Amino acid sequence: MEYSWRGGWRPTLGMLAIGLSLFVPGASAQTATSTRIIKIDGADVRVRTSGLERRLSGQPVIVLEAGFGSPLDSWNPIFEGLAQLAPVIAYDRFGLGQSGADPRTPTFTRNVETLHDVLNELAKPPYVLVGHSFGGVIIRGFSAIYSSETAGLVYLDTPDFEATRAERAELLTGEARVRALQPPDFSTIPSDAPTKMRPLYEQFTLEVRDDFPSPRKWRQPSNVPVGVIVAARADYVPAGAAGLLRLNIRHKLEWTLGSPDSMFVVAGHTGHSVHWDDPQLVISMVNHVYKAAAKRR
DSSP, X not given: OOOOTTTOSOOSOOOOOOOOOOXXXXXXXXXXXXXXXXXXXXXXXXXXXXXXXXXXXXXXXXXXXXXXXXXXXXXXXXXXXXXXXXXXXXXXXXXXXXXXXXXXXXXXXXXXXXXXXHHHHHOOSOEEEEEETHHHHHHHHHHHHSXXXXXXXXXXXXXXXXXXXXXXXXXXXXXXXXXXXXXXXXXXOOTTSOGGGHHHHHHHHHHHHTTOHHHHTOOOOTTSXXXXXXXXXXXXXXXXXXXXXXXXXXXXXXXHHTSTTOXXXXXXXXXXXXXHXXXXXXXXXXXXXXXXXXXXX
């Protein structure tokens, strides 16, 4: 398992490319961006917001959920662009960036509840949630637990948590098939991992080892617009992963086909950090989902 503050957790799957007609948002009045510390369960959480002071009644807020190991700064390439569309909130999860350690035992459900607590401190619903990598797992959980507060979802190269170990193994041969049937070994936490982050590794690796039992049971609302981008740049797709790629695409297509006004893009020109490789693509997709969500309010 790899992570960086820019890229977040890097799943082992790659993805394909279809075209997208991009919308380029027009410039709007400058908005004030604020970065500050708030308290959640008595612990520090760093948040960055923009446009909340000019929010209209009932207007959706864009919420950014970063990848594994990534602080809110990972959204720098698109934060200001999104702030031209609507009010925006980003934050450091417990254990990351300038936030403190989680005062409770981390779990995937705990991540979702913490996000809800952060949002309760900053802005009332509804929300259009944007999740990169592991952040996509968290927004899926939010949409399942707090469906009435969810106006739209955008997944950026989220891991295929619906694929089982047996499904993946069927698509492989030889030693690769044997390895795929075995639980991954995450016995060693990186030595340079900050102390406050080590519990995050522990809860994350337990979920991966057991084939993502928590997100597998979370059901996405059927009445909200959904956007999905999967990355498929040639140097990002593992050798021999074409079958895994097709399985991933099939699962992700279901997320969009079951929702109104949705969009699915497989981007052959980007790697895992899609919002760094092509910020305008991501801004355009968020804009599409946001407009559809606002129209439905």
